[in-house]
Amino acid sequence: xxxxxxxxxxxxxxxxxxxxxxxxxxxxxxxxxxxxxxxxxxxxxxxxxxxxxxxxxxxxxxxxxxxxxxxxxxxxxxxxxxxxxxxxxxxxxxxxxxxxxxxxxxxxxxxxxxxxxxxxxxxxxxxxxxxxxxxxxxxxxxxxxxxxxxxxxxxxxxxxxxxxxxxxxxxxxxxxxxxxxxxxxxxxxxxxxxxxxxxxxxxxxxxxxxxxxxxxxxxxxxxxxxxxxxxxxxxxxxxxxxxxxxxxxxxxxxxxxxxxxxxxxxxxxxxxxxxxxxxxxxxxxxxxxxxxxxxxxxxxxxxxxxxxxxxxxxxxxxxxxxxxxxxxxxxxxxxxxxxxxxxxxxxxxxxxxxxxxxxxxxxxxxxxxxxxxxxxxxxxxxxxxxxxxxxxxxxxxxxxxxxxxxxxxxxxxxxxxxxxxxxxxxxxxxxxxxxxxxxxxxxxxxxxxxxxxxxxxxxxxxxxxxxxxxxxxxxxxxxxxxxxxxxxxxxxxx
Numbered sequence: 200x201x202x203x204x205x206x207x208x209x210x211x212x213x214x215x216x217x218x219x220x221x222x223x224x225x226x227x228x229x230x231x232x233x234x235x236x237x238x239x240x241x242x243x244x245x246x247x248x249x250x251x252x253x254x255x256x257x258x259x260x261x262x263x264x265x266x267x268x269x270x271x272x273x274x275x276x277x278x279x280x281x282x283x284x285x286x287x288x289x290x291x292x293x294x295x296x297x298x299x300x301x302x303x304x305x306x307x308x309x310x311x312x313x314x315x316x317x318x319x320x321x322x323x324x325x326x327x328x329x330x331x332x333x334x335x336x337x338x339x340x341x342x343x344x345x346x347x348x349x350x351x352x353x354x355x356x357x358x359x360x361x362x363x364x365x366x367x368x369x370x371x372x373x374x375x376x377x378x379x380x381x382x383x384x385x386x387x388x389x390x391x392x393x394x395x396x397x398x399x400x401x402x403x404x405x406x407x408x409x410x411x412x413x414x415x416x417x418x419x420x421x422x423x424x425x426x427x428x429x430x431x432x433x434x435x436x437x438x439x440x441x442x443x444x445x446x447x448x449x450x451x452x453x454x455x456x457x458x459x460x461x462x463x464x465x466x467x468x469x470x471x472x473x474x475x476x477x478x479x480x481x482x483x484x485x486x487x488x489x490x491x492x493x494x495x496x497x498x499x500x501x502x503x504x505x506x507x508x509x510x511x512x513x514x515x516x517x518x519x520x521x522x523x524x525x526x527x528x529x530x531x532x533x534x535x536x537x538x539x540x541x542x543x544x545x546x547x548x549x550x551x552x553x554x555x556x557x558x559x560x561x562x563x564x565x566x567x568x569x570x571x572x573x574x575x576x577x578x579x580x581x582x583x584x585x586x587x588x589x590x591x592x593x594x595x596x597x598x599x600x601x602x603x604x605x606x607x608x609x610x611x612x613x614x615x616x617x618x619x620x621x622x623x624x625x626x627x628x629x630x631x632x633x634x635x636x637x638x639x640x641x642x643x644x645x646x647x648x649x650x651x652x653x654x655x656x657x658x659x660x661x662x663x664x665x666x667x668x669x670x671x672x673x674x675x676x677x678x679x680x681x682x683x684x685x686x687x688x689x690x691x692x693x
Contacts, residue, residue: 259441317575355402363403392676401602437505465546482598493585
């Protein structure tokens with residue numbers, strides 16, 4: 200073979216060549232049938248077989264049936280209470296109090312019960328407003344940016360703007376993500392470092408007063424049919440919920456570490472393990488002004504929607520004399536023959552309604568979060584049911600940057616290696632619709648904009664280091680992550 204003249208490729212160029220985002224182009228509507236107008240297709244027989252594998256044998260069937268009836272009783276009693284309580288369902292905590300507090304505090308308990316939280320003053324208002332103006336300036340300089348809806352863009356396919364990188368890597372926000380990760384439980388052997396965040400790139404949104412187009416109804420992230428179909432992922436729910444949902448722990452991370460949450464390579468499905476989805480407020484927004492809505496109980500909502508495919512109504516709502524008769528436990532039977540997984544189409548988002556998940560009564564129980572100000576940070580559990588208010592009835596913009604919490608795991612390190620390449624190339628991150636993205640955009644960020652060791656590490660440019668008190672699992676995942684990222688021997692300056 201003839202010799203090739205010239206220097207070897209730089210590390211940056213090797214990172215860029217290592218992967219591209221091969222997903223088709225699109226926007227947020229590509230992932231949700233309620234936004235795209237697509238209809239759920241009926242599922243093949245193998246989904247009936249799947250139900251029988253998950254609930255295998257008379258003992259498991261009886262246990263699930265008994266738990267289902269207990270849960271319906273609980274929801275019947277508590278749905279009206281949650282509906283009446285409204286925004287007060289969602290805990291609010293000051294940044295310093297959360298950072299300095301422990302996991303037995305009243306604030307931590309409230310977050311774990313609800314699954315959501317508003318953290319007040321994560322950054323100062325002035326900084327948040329500077330970031331908002333930076334986003335607007337970036338969009339103005341790059342009018343070719345994609346967004347939804349196409350004729351009045353409000354959810355932007357932007358990931359690498361200066362404001363987004365500055366926010367994701369801000370020391371106070373990185374520390375807050377680590378604190379939120381610490382609300383989870385991990386065994387000493389679990390291959391995860393909750394103390395080492397992976398900085399996950401996501402979109403931004405500026406919703407205008409009067410908008411009704413971004414009416415994204417109740418849904419859950421982190422997979423759809425995968426919660427039942429992926430063998431590893433299904434154990435997160437099955438092993439606890441079938442036996443006794445009351446003792447099931449939605450905050451144990453061990454079973455999620457190797458789960459495949461995106462089996463169908465969907466345009467917007469999350470393949471990374473996020474402990475929380477979240478956004479940073481860049482405007483003053485309250486209930487009725489196009490804000491976030493959440494279900495107020497993470498354990499009960501998740502237990503219900505995981506059990507729901509295994510049950511069918513004996514009589515339809517139209518055949519019943521009242522809604523109460525329709526919802527009554529005696530009207531629901533264990534059904535392992537049907538192929539229905541309501542609101543769970545493969546390759547699309549997990550969605551909820553009073554038709555698909557009637558006992559949740561989401562039209563009544565979903566609650567808007569309390570008013571937020573620029574610099575407040577909102578988090579919700581990765582299983583959490585959430586929605587966007589159908590109408591922005593306020594007078595000012597409702598602007599946020601989506602910034603999730605993601606710990607270091609082997610799968611997340613694999614994702615980070617791919618995300619690093621898309622960052623260097625300016626194309627959308629691996630979880631999102633593909634295309635040219637921001638390649639060629641004016642003022643797009645580069646590796647030089649990662650100013651701190653934490654920023655460089657979280658974006659995959661500097662090696663992770665195990666702490667002196669690291670667990671067995673932390674040592675393993677740090678070594679594995681550095682190998683995956685090509686950083687095992689030494690720090691790499693690109």
